[in-house]
Amino acid sequence: MIWNQKIETMSRDEMTELQSKRLVETVNHVYNNVPFYRNKMEKIGLLPGDIKGIEDLNKLPFTTKDDLRDNYPFGLFAIPHSDIVRIHASSGTTGKATVVGYSREDLDVWSECVARCFTMAGVTKDDIIQIAYGYGLFTGGLGAHDGATKIGAMVVPMSTGNSKKLTTMMADFGATAIACTPSYLLYLSEVLEQEGLLGSIKLKSAICGAEPWTEKMRLDIEKKLNIKAFDIYGLSEVMGPGVACDCEFHKGLHVCEDHFFPEILDSATLTAQKEGEVGELAFTTLTKKALPLIRYRTKDLTTISYGKCDCGRTSARLGRFKGRVDDMLIIRGVNIFPSQVEAALINVKEVSPHYMMIVDRVNNLDTLEIQVELNTEYLTDEIKGLEAINKKVTHVINQALGISAKIKIVEPNSIKRSEGKAVHVIDNRKFN
Ligand code: DLL
Numbered sequence: 001m002i003w004n005q006k007i008e009t010m011s012r013d014e015m016t017e018l019q020s021k022r023l024v025e026t027v028n029h030v031y032n033n034v035p036f037y038r039n040k041m042e043k044i045g046l047l048p049g050d051i052k053g054i055e056d057l058n059k060l061p062f063t064t065k066d067d068l069r070d071n072y073p074f075g076l077f078a079i080p081h082s083d084i085v086r087i088h089a090s091s092g093t094t095g096k097a098t099v100v101g102y103s104r105e106d107l108d109v110w111s112e113c114v115a116r117c118f119t120m121a122g123v124t125k126d127d128i129i130q131i132a133y134g135y136g137l138f139t140g141g142l143g144a145h146d147g148a149t150k151i152g153a154m155v156v157p158m159s160t161g162n163s164k165k166l167t168t169m170m171a172d173f174g175a176t177a178i179a180c181t182p183s184y185l186l187y188l189s190e191v192l193e194q195e196g197l198l199g200s201i202k203l204k205s206a207i208c209g210a211e212p213w214t215e216k217m218r219l220d221i222e223k224k225l226n227i228k229a230f231d232i233y234g235l236s237e238v239m240g241p242g243v244a245c246d247c248e249f250h251k252g253l254h255v256c257e258d259h260f261f262p263e264i265l266d267s268a269t270l271t272a273q274k275e276g277e278v279g280e281l282a283f284t285t286l287t288k289k290a291l292p293l294i295r296y297r298t299k300d301l302t303t304i305s306y307g308k309c310d311c312g313r314t315s316a317r318l319g320r321f322k323g324r325v326d327d328m329l330i331i332r333g334v335n336i337f338p339s340q341v342e343a344a345l346i347n348v349k350e351v352s353p354h355y356m357m358i359v360d361r362v363n364n365l366d367t368l369e370i371q372v373e374l375n376t377e378y379l380t381d382e383i384k385g386l387e388a389i390n391k392k393v394t395h396v397i398n399q400a401l402g403i404s405a406k407i408k409i410v411e412p413n414s415i416k417r418s419e420g421k422a423v424h425v426i427d428n429r430k431f432n
Pocket of ligand 1: 090133139140208209210211212213231232233234235236237240241242298300321324330333335
Protein backbone atom coordinates (compact mmCIF):
# COMPACT_ATOMS: atom_id res chain seq x y z
CA MET A 1 0.00 0.00 0.00
CA ILE A 2 1.06 3.59 -0.65
CA TRP A 3 0.13 6.20 1.96
CA ASN A 4 0.11 9.26 -0.32
CA GLN A 5 -0.51 7.96 -3.83
CA LYS A 6 -0.48 11.43 -5.45
CA ILE A 7 2.87 12.53 -4.05
CA GLU A 8 4.70 9.21 -3.89
CA THR A 9 3.99 8.33 -7.53
CA MET A 10 4.31 11.84 -9.00
CA SER A 11 6.17 12.19 -12.29
CA ARG A 12 9.71 13.60 -12.11
CA ASP A 13 8.63 16.80 -13.89
CA GLU A 14 5.75 17.41 -11.52
CA MET A 15 8.00 16.74 -8.53
CA THR A 16 10.66 19.16 -9.77
CA GLU A 17 7.99 21.82 -10.28
CA LEU A 18 6.67 21.33 -6.74
CA GLN A 19 10.18 21.34 -5.28
CA SER A 20 11.07 24.50 -7.20
CA LYS A 21 8.00 26.35 -5.94
CA ARG A 22 8.74 25.27 -2.36
CA LEU A 23 12.43 26.12 -2.62
CA VAL A 24 11.60 29.68 -3.65
CA GLU A 25 9.24 29.98 -0.64
CA THR A 26 11.86 28.54 1.72
CA VAL A 27 14.60 30.88 0.49
CA ASN A 28 12.32 33.88 1.01
CA HIS A 29 11.40 32.55 4.46
CA VAL A 30 15.01 32.20 5.63
CA TYR A 31 16.13 35.49 4.04
CA ASN A 32 13.35 37.39 5.79
CA ASN A 33 13.46 35.62 9.14
CA VAL A 34 16.90 34.15 9.87
CA PRO A 35 19.73 36.75 10.15
CA PHE A 36 22.29 33.94 9.73
CA TYR A 37 20.99 33.13 6.23
CA ARG A 38 20.41 36.77 5.26
CA ASN A 39 24.05 37.57 6.17
CA LYS A 40 25.35 34.52 4.31
CA MET A 41 23.40 35.46 1.19
CA GLU A 42 24.35 39.12 1.38
CA LYS A 43 28.02 38.15 1.67
CA ILE A 44 27.87 36.44 -1.72
CA GLY A 45 25.57 39.04 -3.25
CA LEU A 46 22.62 36.68 -3.54
CA LEU A 47 19.02 37.89 -3.35
CA PRO A 48 15.96 35.64 -2.90
CA GLY A 49 14.86 36.68 -6.41
CA ASP A 50 17.99 35.00 -7.83
CA ILE A 51 16.58 31.60 -6.84
CA LYS A 52 13.89 30.71 -9.36
CA GLY A 53 13.86 26.95 -8.91
CA ILE A 54 15.82 23.81 -8.10
CA GLU A 55 18.21 24.59 -10.97
CA ASP A 56 19.51 27.52 -8.85
CA LEU A 57 20.08 25.47 -5.70
CA ASN A 58 23.85 25.36 -6.14
CA LYS A 59 24.02 29.16 -5.86
CA LEU A 60 23.00 28.81 -2.21
CA PRO A 61 25.47 28.39 0.67
CA PHE A 62 25.78 25.20 2.71
CA THR A 63 24.77 24.77 6.36
CA THR A 64 26.71 22.59 8.81
CA LYS A 65 26.23 21.15 12.29
CA ASP A 66 28.73 23.77 13.50
CA ASP A 67 26.38 26.49 12.27
CA LEU A 68 23.64 25.04 14.44
CA ARG A 69 26.02 24.78 17.37
CA ASP A 70 27.29 28.33 16.93
CA ASN A 71 23.69 29.54 17.03
CA TYR A 72 22.78 27.42 20.06
CA PRO A 73 20.06 27.11 21.20
CA PHE A 74 17.46 28.96 19.10
CA GLY A 75 19.50 31.24 16.78
CA LEU A 76 18.42 29.61 13.49
CA PHE A 77 14.71 29.49 14.30
CA ALA A 78 12.65 31.28 11.65
CA ILE A 79 9.41 31.78 13.56
CA PRO A 80 8.55 33.37 16.93
CA HIS A 81 9.04 31.15 19.98
CA SER A 82 5.32 31.37 20.66
CA ASP A 83 4.73 29.38 17.45
CA ILE A 84 7.19 26.62 18.36
CA VAL A 85 5.33 23.68 19.85
CA ARG A 86 8.12 21.09 20.26
CA ILE A 87 11.85 20.96 20.86
CA HIS A 88 14.17 18.01 20.29
CA ALA A 89 17.94 17.81 20.60
CA SER A 90 20.89 15.64 19.69
CA SER A 91 24.49 15.67 20.83
CA GLY A 92 27.00 18.06 19.31
CA THR A 93 30.76 17.91 18.93
CA THR A 94 31.48 19.74 22.18
CA GLY A 95 28.88 17.96 24.18
CA LYS A 96 26.55 20.90 23.65
CA ALA A 97 23.28 19.72 22.14
CA THR A 98 22.03 20.64 18.69
CA VAL A 99 18.56 21.99 19.35
CA VAL A 100 15.79 21.68 16.79
CA GLY A 101 12.29 23.18 16.91
CA TYR A 102 8.95 22.40 15.24
CA SER A 103 5.80 24.39 14.54
CA ARG A 104 2.42 22.66 14.58
CA GLU A 105 2.61 22.41 10.76
CA ASP A 106 6.10 20.90 10.99
CA LEU A 107 4.78 18.21 13.31
CA ASP A 108 1.98 17.48 10.81
CA VAL A 109 4.53 17.10 8.00
CA TRP A 110 6.66 14.88 10.22
CA SER A 111 3.81 12.51 11.07
CA GLU A 112 2.84 12.44 7.37
CA CYS A 113 6.39 11.39 6.42
CA VAL A 114 6.57 8.72 9.11
CA ALA A 115 3.13 7.47 8.05
CA ARG A 116 4.45 7.08 4.49
CA CYS A 117 7.48 5.16 5.78
CA PHE A 118 5.55 2.87 8.11
CA THR A 119 3.06 2.17 5.31
CA MET A 120 6.02 1.13 3.13
CA ALA A 121 6.79 -1.37 5.90
CA GLY A 122 3.25 -2.72 5.70
CA VAL A 123 1.91 -1.08 8.88
CA THR A 124 -1.84 -0.36 8.81
CA LYS A 125 -4.49 0.74 11.29
CA ASP A 126 -5.00 -2.92 12.21
CA ASP A 127 -1.48 -3.23 13.59
CA ILE A 128 -0.30 -3.11 17.18
CA ILE A 129 3.06 -1.36 17.10
CA GLN A 130 5.62 -1.11 19.89
CA ILE A 131 7.72 2.04 19.62
CA ALA A 132 11.02 1.15 21.23
CA TYR A 133 13.08 4.15 20.19
CA GLY A 134 13.91 6.47 23.11
CA TYR A 135 11.19 8.97 23.97
CA GLY A 136 12.39 12.40 25.05
CA LEU A 137 14.81 14.80 23.42
CA PHE A 138 15.81 12.11 20.90
CA THR A 139 13.54 12.36 17.86
CA GLY A 140 13.09 8.58 17.47
CA GLY A 141 10.34 7.87 20.02
CA LEU A 142 7.93 10.75 19.58
CA GLY A 143 8.56 10.98 15.82
CA ALA A 144 7.69 7.33 15.24
CA HIS A 145 4.83 7.57 17.73
CA ASP A 146 3.08 10.42 15.89
CA GLY A 147 3.44 8.71 12.50
CA ALA A 148 2.01 5.43 13.76
CA THR A 149 -0.83 7.33 15.43
CA LYS A 150 -1.59 9.07 12.14
CA ILE A 151 -1.94 5.69 10.44
CA GLY A 152 -4.32 4.73 13.24
CA ALA A 153 -2.34 1.74 14.49
CA MET A 154 -2.55 0.80 18.17
CA VAL A 155 0.60 2.40 19.56
CA VAL A 156 2.45 0.93 22.53
CA PRO A 157 4.95 3.63 23.65
CA MET A 158 7.60 1.35 25.17
CA SER A 159 10.67 3.60 24.75
CA THR A 160 14.00 1.84 25.37
CA GLY A 161 15.21 -0.34 28.22
CA ASN A 162 13.24 -2.85 30.22
CA SER A 163 13.55 -5.51 27.56
CA LYS A 164 11.83 -8.22 29.59
CA LYS A 165 8.71 -6.12 29.98
CA LEU A 166 8.82 -5.27 26.28
CA THR A 167 9.05 -8.89 25.19
CA THR A 168 6.37 -10.02 27.63
CA MET A 169 4.05 -7.31 26.34
CA MET A 170 4.96 -8.18 22.77
CA ALA A 171 3.63 -11.66 23.37
CA ASP A 172 0.69 -10.71 25.65
CA PHE A 173 -0.59 -7.90 23.40
CA GLY A 174 0.10 -9.76 20.15
CA ALA A 175 2.20 -6.86 18.83
CA THR A 176 2.50 -7.08 15.04
CA ALA A 177 5.14 -4.37 14.44
CA ILE A 178 8.07 -2.80 16.26
CA ALA A 179 10.13 0.32 15.66
CA CYS A 180 13.60 0.39 17.27
CA THR A 181 17.28 0.40 16.41
CA PRO A 182 18.43 -2.75 14.56
CA SER A 183 20.96 -3.65 17.25
CA TYR A 184 18.29 -3.40 19.94
CA LEU A 185 15.99 -5.63 17.91
CA LEU A 186 18.67 -8.30 17.62
CA TYR A 187 19.16 -8.11 21.36
CA LEU A 188 15.39 -8.38 21.86
CA SER A 189 15.35 -11.51 19.74
CA GLU A 190 17.76 -13.08 22.22
CA VAL A 191 15.64 -12.04 25.16
CA LEU A 192 12.60 -13.55 23.44
CA GLU A 193 14.53 -16.77 23.01
CA GLN A 194 15.73 -16.81 26.63
CA GLU A 195 12.23 -16.16 27.89
CA GLY A 196 10.84 -18.92 25.69
CA LEU A 197 8.58 -16.44 23.92
CA LEU A 198 9.78 -16.78 20.33
CA GLY A 199 6.96 -19.19 19.50
CA SER A 200 4.22 -17.02 20.96
CA ILE A 201 4.78 -13.65 19.27
CA LYS A 202 2.78 -12.29 16.34
CA LEU A 203 5.37 -9.84 15.03
CA LYS A 204 5.26 -9.25 11.26
CA SER A 205 7.47 -6.22 10.64
CA ALA A 206 10.19 -4.04 12.13
CA ILE A 207 11.15 -0.51 11.14
CA CYS A 208 14.76 -0.05 12.15
CA GLY A 209 17.15 2.86 11.85
CA ALA A 210 19.04 5.61 13.72
CA GLU A 211 22.35 3.77 13.24
CA PRO A 212 24.26 2.13 10.39
CA TRP A 213 23.50 -1.55 9.75
CA THR A 214 24.18 -3.99 6.99
CA GLU A 215 21.94 -5.84 4.56
CA LYS A 216 23.20 -9.04 6.20
CA MET A 217 22.02 -7.85 9.58
CA ARG A 218 18.61 -7.02 8.07
CA LEU A 219 18.34 -10.53 6.69
CA ASP A 220 19.49 -12.03 10.02
CA ILE A 221 16.75 -10.15 11.83
CA GLU A 222 14.17 -11.33 9.29
CA LYS A 223 15.27 -14.93 9.73
CA LYS A 224 15.58 -14.89 13.52
CA LEU A 225 12.16 -13.38 14.08
CA ASN A 226 10.43 -14.61 10.93
CA ILE A 227 9.40 -11.05 10.05
CA LYS A 228 10.06 -8.37 7.39
CA ALA A 229 12.59 -5.70 8.43
CA PHE A 230 12.82 -2.21 6.92
CA ASP A 231 15.45 0.51 6.99
CA ILE A 232 14.30 3.97 8.08
CA TYR A 233 16.56 7.02 7.94
CA GLY A 234 16.40 10.48 9.40
CA LEU A 235 18.29 13.06 11.38
CA SER A 236 17.16 15.55 14.00
CA GLU A 237 18.45 18.61 12.17
CA VAL A 238 16.32 17.85 9.12
CA MET A 239 13.34 16.39 10.99
CA GLY A 240 13.95 13.05 12.74
CA PRO A 241 12.95 9.54 11.56
CA GLY A 242 10.94 9.47 8.33
CA VAL A 243 13.16 11.40 5.91
CA ALA A 244 13.49 8.16 3.91
CA CYS A 245 12.58 4.47 4.20
CA ASP A 246 12.86 1.34 2.09
CA CYS A 247 9.91 -0.60 0.68
CA GLU A 248 9.37 -4.33 0.29
CA PHE A 249 11.81 -4.45 -2.66
CA HIS A 250 14.72 -3.12 -0.55
CA LYS A 251 16.30 -1.32 -3.48
CA GLY A 252 17.07 1.91 -1.70
CA LEU A 253 15.31 4.25 0.72
CA HIS A 254 12.51 6.37 -0.79
CA VAL A 255 13.03 10.01 0.15
CA CYS A 256 10.08 12.24 1.11
CA GLU A 257 11.27 14.48 -1.68
CA ASP A 258 8.41 16.94 -1.59
CA HIS A 259 9.69 18.00 1.86
CA PHE A 260 13.44 17.37 1.70
CA PHE A 261 15.55 17.93 -1.39
CA PRO A 262 18.54 15.55 -1.46
CA GLU A 263 21.95 16.20 -3.03
CA ILE A 264 24.91 13.80 -3.15
CA LEU A 265 28.17 15.71 -3.06
CA ASP A 266 31.81 15.04 -3.56
CA SER A 267 33.00 15.93 -0.03
CA ALA A 268 36.19 17.55 -1.26
CA THR A 269 34.81 19.74 -4.06
CA LEU A 270 31.20 19.96 -2.84
CA THR A 271 29.98 19.44 -6.38
CA ALA A 272 27.26 16.97 -7.36
CA GLN A 273 28.13 13.31 -7.74
CA LYS A 274 26.66 11.31 -10.59
CA GLU A 275 23.72 8.97 -10.00
CA GLY A 276 25.03 5.85 -8.26
CA GLU A 277 28.30 7.44 -7.07
CA VAL A 278 28.98 7.53 -3.32
CA GLY A 279 29.07 10.97 -1.77
CA GLU A 280 27.99 13.12 1.15
CA LEU A 281 24.27 13.61 1.49
CA ALA A 282 22.95 17.17 1.87
CA PHE A 283 19.34 18.19 2.40
CA THR A 284 17.41 21.37 1.81
CA THR A 285 14.13 21.42 3.69
CA LEU A 286 11.29 22.56 1.44
CA THR A 287 8.39 23.07 3.84
CA LYS A 288 9.83 23.46 7.33
CA LYS A 289 8.62 26.53 9.17
CA ALA A 290 10.47 26.56 12.50
CA LEU A 291 13.94 25.46 11.45
CA PRO A 292 14.34 25.55 7.67
CA LEU A 293 17.80 24.45 6.56
CA ILE A 294 19.52 25.17 3.27
CA ARG A 295 21.88 22.55 1.87
CA TYR A 296 22.49 20.96 5.26
CA ARG A 297 25.55 18.71 5.10
CA THR A 298 24.53 15.51 6.89
CA LYS A 299 28.05 14.00 6.71
CA ASP A 300 26.37 10.68 5.84
CA LEU A 301 27.79 8.78 2.88
CA THR A 302 25.43 7.20 0.40
CA THR A 303 24.29 7.06 -3.24
CA ILE A 304 21.15 8.24 -5.03
CA SER A 305 19.05 6.81 -7.85
CA TYR A 306 15.98 8.15 -9.65
CA GLY A 307 14.37 5.29 -11.58
CA LYS A 308 10.84 4.15 -10.78
CA CYS A 309 10.78 1.40 -8.15
CA ASP A 310 8.95 -1.92 -8.56
CA CYS A 311 6.62 -0.80 -5.75
CA GLY A 312 5.29 1.97 -8.01
CA ARG A 313 6.87 4.85 -6.12
CA THR A 314 8.78 7.36 -8.22
CA SER A 315 10.69 9.08 -5.41
CA ALA A 316 14.49 9.33 -5.41
CA ARG A 317 16.10 6.47 -3.51
CA LEU A 318 19.15 6.53 -1.24
CA GLY A 319 21.46 3.54 -1.09
CA ARG A 320 22.23 1.82 2.22
CA PHE A 321 24.33 4.19 4.32
CA LYS A 322 28.05 3.54 4.08
CA GLY A 323 29.28 5.52 7.08
CA ARG A 324 30.07 9.13 7.82
CA VAL A 325 32.70 11.62 6.74
CA ASP A 326 33.30 12.93 10.25
CA ASP A 327 34.28 11.15 13.43
CA MET A 328 30.81 10.92 14.91
CA LEU A 329 30.11 7.47 16.30
CA ILE A 330 26.66 6.09 16.83
CA ILE A 331 26.67 3.80 19.82
CA ARG A 332 23.39 2.20 20.86
CA GLY A 333 21.65 4.87 18.80
CA VAL A 334 23.36 7.74 20.65
CA ASN A 335 25.58 10.15 18.69
CA ILE A 336 29.01 10.47 20.26
CA PHE A 337 32.07 12.47 19.31
CA PRO A 338 35.52 11.52 20.64
CA SER A 339 36.05 15.18 21.56
CA GLN A 340 33.37 14.77 24.24
CA VAL A 341 35.62 12.21 25.96
CA GLU A 342 38.60 14.53 25.71
CA ALA A 343 36.64 17.42 27.20
CA ALA A 344 35.47 15.24 30.10
CA LEU A 345 38.94 13.86 30.90
CA ILE A 346 40.40 17.34 31.26
CA ASN A 347 38.43 17.64 34.49
CA VAL A 348 40.11 14.63 36.11
CA LYS A 349 43.62 15.46 37.36
CA GLU A 350 44.62 11.83 37.97
CA VAL A 351 44.49 10.93 34.25
CA SER A 352 45.99 12.29 31.06
CA PRO A 353 43.98 13.28 27.97
CA HIS A 354 45.39 10.23 26.12
CA TYR A 355 42.57 7.78 25.54
CA MET A 356 41.36 5.09 23.16
CA MET A 357 37.73 4.25 22.53
CA ILE A 358 37.13 0.62 21.58
CA VAL A 359 33.72 0.02 20.10
CA ASP A 360 32.41 -3.46 19.45
CA ARG A 361 29.20 -5.34 19.02
CA VAL A 362 28.76 -8.17 21.51
CA ASN A 363 25.56 -10.24 21.50
CA ASN A 364 24.19 -7.72 19.02
CA LEU A 365 24.59 -4.79 21.39
CA ASP A 366 27.16 -2.03 20.96
CA THR A 367 29.80 -1.94 23.67
CA LEU A 368 32.18 0.89 24.46
CA GLU A 369 35.41 0.55 26.41
CA ILE A 370 37.52 3.63 27.01
CA GLN A 371 41.14 3.16 27.95
CA VAL A 372 42.50 6.14 29.82
CA GLU A 373 46.13 6.74 30.82
CA LEU A 374 47.02 7.39 34.42
CA ASN A 375 49.15 10.44 35.10
CA THR A 376 52.64 9.34 36.26
CA GLU A 377 52.38 11.05 39.65
CA TYR A 378 49.31 8.98 40.48
CA LEU A 379 50.92 5.67 39.56
CA THR A 380 50.18 3.30 42.42
CA ASP A 381 49.99 -0.41 43.16
CA GLU A 382 47.17 0.18 45.51
CA ILE A 383 44.04 -1.39 44.07
CA LYS A 384 41.79 0.85 46.16
CA GLY A 385 43.39 4.00 44.77
CA LEU A 386 42.94 2.79 41.20
CA GLU A 387 39.36 1.83 41.83
CA ALA A 388 38.60 5.30 43.11
CA ILE A 389 40.13 6.88 39.99
CA ASN A 390 38.19 4.48 37.79
CA LYS A 391 34.97 5.43 39.55
CA LYS A 392 35.68 9.13 39.10
CA VAL A 393 36.47 8.75 35.38
CA THR A 394 33.44 6.50 34.82
CA HIS A 395 31.22 9.15 36.37
CA VAL A 396 32.48 12.08 34.24
CA ILE A 397 32.48 10.04 31.04
CA ASN A 398 28.98 8.66 31.54
CA GLN A 399 27.72 12.14 32.37
CA ALA A 400 29.34 13.57 29.24
CA LEU A 401 28.25 10.86 26.80
CA GLY A 402 24.83 9.99 28.14
CA ILE A 403 25.56 6.26 27.80
CA SER A 404 27.54 3.94 30.02
CA ALA A 405 31.07 3.04 29.03
CA LYS A 406 33.48 0.56 30.58
CA ILE A 407 36.55 2.45 31.76
CA LYS A 408 39.96 0.82 31.88
CA ILE A 409 42.74 2.80 33.55
CA VAL A 410 46.04 1.98 31.87
CA GLU A 411 49.69 2.77 32.64
CA PRO A 412 51.26 6.09 31.64
CA ASN A 413 52.51 6.13 28.01
CA SER A 414 50.87 2.83 27.13
CA ILE A 415 48.43 4.16 24.54
CA LYS A 416 49.96 4.22 21.07
CA ARG A 417 50.83 7.74 19.92
CA SER A 418 50.10 8.62 16.33
CA GLU A 419 52.45 10.40 13.96
CA GLY A 420 49.70 11.82 11.85
CA LYS A 421 46.13 12.49 12.83
CA ALA A 422 45.43 11.24 16.36
CA VAL A 423 43.59 7.94 16.39
CA HIS A 424 41.15 7.77 19.26
CA VAL A 425 38.76 5.11 18.05
CA ILE A 426 38.96 1.44 17.20
CA ASP A 427 35.60 0.46 15.82
CA ASN A 428 35.38 -3.32 15.50
CA ARG A 429 31.79 -3.28 14.28
CA LYS A 430 31.34 -4.11 10.61
CA PHE A 431 28.81 -2.21 8.55
CA ASN A 432 29.66 -3.32 5.05
O1 DLL B 1 18.80 8.98 14.56
C1 DLL B 1 16.72 9.94 13.82
C2 DLL B 1 16.15 8.57 13.65
C3 DLL B 1 15.45 7.99 14.68
C4 DLL B 1 16.30 7.90 12.44
C5 DLL B 1 14.89 6.73 14.52
C6 DLL B 1 15.74 6.64 12.26
C7 DLL B 1 15.04 6.07 13.30
P1 DLL B 1 20.00 11.70 15.09
O2 DLL B 1 20.12 11.22 16.49
O3 DLL B 1 20.09 13.16 14.83
O4 DLL B 1 18.62 11.28 14.49
O5 DLL B 1 21.11 10.92 14.25
C8 DLL B 1 21.16 11.09 12.88
O6 DLL B 1 21.98 8.83 12.56
O7 DLL B 1 22.99 11.46 10.37
C9 DLL B 1 23.01 9.00 10.44
O8 DLL B 1 24.40 9.12 10.64
C10 DLL B 1 22.43 8.02 11.47
N1 DLL B 1 21.29 7.28 10.92
C11 DLL B 1 19.99 7.50 11.10
N2 DLL B 1 19.26 6.55 10.44
C12 DLL B 1 20.14 5.73 9.83
C13 DLL B 1 20.03 4.58 8.98
C14 DLL B 1 18.13 9.99 14.34
N3 DLL B 1 18.86 4.06 8.65
C15 DLL B 1 22.25 10.22 12.29
N4 DLL B 1 21.18 4.05 8.51
C16 DLL B 1 22.31 10.31 10.78
C17 DLL B 1 22.39 4.55 8.82
C18 DLL B 1 21.44 6.20 10.12
N5 DLL B 1 22.56 5.61 9.63
